[in-house]
Amino acid sequence: MKLQGLKVLDLSAFLPGPHMTMMMADHGADVVMVEPANGVGEPTRVIGYKTEDGVSVWFRNIARGKRSLKINLKDPEARELFLKLAAEADVIVEAFRPGVVKRLGVDYDTIAAINPRIVYCSIAGFGQDGKYVNKPGHDLTMEAMAGLVDLNRGLTDDKPASPSIPAADMAASLMAFAAIMMALYRRAETGKGDYIDLSMYDALLAWTPNVLGPVFADNAHPVAKQMRPFGGAAMYRPYETKDGKFLVLGGSEHHFAKNLLDALGRPDLFDYAKLEPGPGQDPLKRYFEETFASKTLEEWSAFLKDVDLCWAPVRSLKDAMEDPYTISRGMVLTDADGNKHLGIPIRFRDEPGRATLSLPAYGADSEALAGEAGLDPAAIAALKARGAI
Numbered sequence: 001m002k003l004q005g006l007k008v009l010d011l012s013a014f015l016p017g018p019h020m021t022m023m024m025a026d027h028g029a030d031v032v033m034v035e036p037a038n039g040v041g042e043p044t045r046v047i048g049y050k051t052e053d054g055v056s057v058w059f060r061n062i063a064r065g066k067r068s069l070k071i072n073l074k075d076p077e078a079r080e081l082f083l084k085l086a087a088e089a090d091v092i093v094e095a096f097r098p099g100v101v102k103r104l105g106v107d108y109d110t111i112a113a114i115n116p117r118i119v120y121c122s123i124a125g126f127g128q129d130g131k132y133v134n135k136p137g138h139d140l141t142m143e144a145m146a147g148l149v150d151l152n153r154g155l156t157d158d159k160p161a162s163p164s165i166p167a168a169d170m171a172a173s174l175m176a177f178a179a180i181m182m183a184l185y186r187r188a189e190t191g192k193g194d195y196i197d198l199s200m201y202d203a204l205l206a207w208t209p210n211v212l213g214p215v216f217a218d219n220a221h222p223v224a225k226q227m228r229p230f231g232g233a234a235m236y237r238p239y240e241t242k243d244g245k246f247l248v249l250g251g252s253e254h255h256f257a258k259n260l261l262d263a264l265g266r267p268d269l270f271d272y273a274k275l276e277p278g279p280g281q282d283p284l285k286r287y288f289e290e291t292f293a294s295k296t297l298e299e300w301s302a303f304l305k306d307v308d309l310c311w312a313p314v315r316s317l318k319d320a321m322e323d324p325y326t327i328s329r330g331m332v333l334t335d336a337d338g339n340k341h342l343g344i345p346i347r348f349r350d351e352p353g354r355a356t357l358s359l360p361a362y363g364a365d366s367e368a369l370a371g372e373a374g375l376d377p378a379a380i381a382a383l384k385a386r387g388a389i
Contacts, residue, residue, distance in 0.1 A: 001028030001351050006184075009034055009085060010066070011106075012095035013043055014138070016123050016172040016200065018062035021093055023177060025065035026344045026353040029091075032369060033063065033360060034082070037072040037387055041362045051339050055359065061342050065356035070363025071389050073104045077379070078388035082106055084373035087114045091180055095123040098133050108195040118193040119183040121176050127199030139200070142168035146204045151211060153224045155231045171203040223278075228252060232277030234284035235260075238314060239292040241300060247292065251310025252277075263307045264291065333357065363389070 006029040010021040018033075025031040035041030044058040051057065069085075071078050083106070086092060092111060094101055101107040101122070108120040125142055126132035132145075140162060143149050148167060149160045176198045183194045211229060214220045224230040231237040235252035249260070257273035272284035292300065297313055304311055315323075321332055321340075331343040335357040344353040366389040370380045383389045 001353060002348065004028035006030065006091065007089045008032065008091040008093065009082075009089050010093045011101075012093050012123060014095075015044075015062065015166060015169040016176065017093045017095045017121075018042070018044070019170070020173040020177045020180075021066070022062050022064060023173075023344075023346070024091075026355050027346070028353070031066040032085070032365070033066050033068045035068055035070050035362060037070050037078075037363075037389065041068070041070060045362065053337065053339065055339070060339065060359060063359050064341060065358070066360050067365035067369065068360035068363055069369050069389070070366050072387065073106060075383075075386070075388040078383055079105055081370055081373055081375060081383070081389065083111070083114065084375075085369060086111045086118065088373075089115065089118060090184070092118060092120045093123065093176070093180075094121075097136070098122075098124055098128045112193065112195075116192055117187060119180055119187065119196070120193065121180055121196040121198055123172055123176055123198045123200065125199070126201050128197045132201070139166040139168045142200045142204055146201055146208075147222075148204065148208075151222060151224045151227075151230060153230070155225050155237070158225065167207065168200045168204045171207050172198060172200040175203040175206070226278040228277040232281070234281045234288055235273055236277075237285070239288055241292055241297040242294060243296040243298075245297040246314035247297060247300060247311060248314060249288070249309075249311050253310075256309050259308050263303075 003024055006024065008021055008024055008029050008031040010017055010031055011034045012018055012021075021029075021031045021033075033042060040046060042059065042063065044056055044062060046056065048056050048058045051060075071082060073079050073082060086106070094106075108118075108122075111118050111120060122128060124133075125137045126135055135141075137145075140149070143163055146168070148163060152161045152163050153159060154161060176196070179196045179198060183196065187193055211222060211227060214222045214227070224232075226232040228236050233252040235249045235257050238246050238248045240246050249256075252273070254270075254274060258267070258270055261267050261270050261273070266287065269284050269287060272281050275281055295303070301313065320326060326332055329343070330347075331345070333341045333343050333355055335341065339357075341355065341357055344355055346353060367380055367384065370383065370389060375383075380389070
């Protein structure tokens with residue numbers, strides 16, 4: 001696999017870092033979850049919905065294929081164990097509040113002094129410096145600060161709403177993954193690692209090119225419901241059908257509008273579709289609202305089957321996961337106990353990833369990892385006896 005032989009120590013928690021290191025594990029990296037010796041470890045072990053075996057679905061989908069080191073980094077000898085592991089690692093990921101790793105003595109400068117090849121990635125809400133550096137927050141905080149909650153205003157009530165996916169978490173995960181791969185690529189040439197300051201806020205802002213028009217062109221606040229991605233275009237918004245279900249038109253290119261209006265026998269409305277998104281398209285929106293409300297979703301599915309058009313029924317996440325197409329793409333995997341896991345989205349022709357569907361018990365690999373670091377049995381037993389590992 002592409003990352004076979006890579007050693008990763010992951011001190012992060014929740015979603016951005018753990019999701020990213022799971023992708024690395026799926027492609028062959030040896031990933032160690034460095035979990036605090038607080039009796040719980042990775043918080044998602046106990047958060048949210050659980051399957052019959054008591055395992056959190058969230059944890060199952062960020063922790064597979066990893067090993068677990070329970071450790072108290074405030075214990076001097078346990079910290080020395082971590083530094084021994086860090087001396088042989090390729091990548092370290094952390095997501096503490098800025099300054100914490102320095103106080104613990106496991107910061108980049110400390111690690112780089114013993115392992116100059118280390119690629120060290122810090123993921124924080126607002127990065128490692130600046131006005132908001134000490135502001136606590138999770139995904140929704142970042143989305144609110146970055147303007148995305150405001151963009152998520154309802155088409156009818158015009159009020160901001162919580163986004164449906166944790167875009168800041170996932171943007172940070174993918175940005176961190178890209179940054180680490182770039183640093184490893186450069187290290188192959190120079191022999192030297194690097195430090196990555198990855199801000200969730202920055203990562204989210206970097207994902208906004210398609211909605212920045214009013215801001216950068218007109219120095220204006222976006223009016224979400226007048227913009228193409230948020231319902232301002234008649235050909236790019238949801239519509240309710242007769243049976244209370246919904247479909248979306250998802251392509252506002254002119255040829256799609258022409259194809260649909262020709263099929264509906266209303267080519268006379270085509271000029272509205274050519275206008276800029278916003279109030280000018282309201283007559284076409286009203287026509288579509290009335291028209292789609294006249295038949296059931298099943299009837300519209302039959303009608304639109306042979307029309308060259310970007311459209312889709314609005315499905316639930318359950319519907320999507322149960323679609324035979326989803327299964328055929330390997331995006332839902334089932335383990336020996338019948339528990340489901342998300343599949344691997346990165347598909348290589350050669351050396352494809354392989355999801356190891358086993359999960360690490362809390363601290364299950366602590367003694368083995370201490371042995372790999374060179375500690376003798378007596379030292380390991382002493383650390384374990386006082387709960388430091």
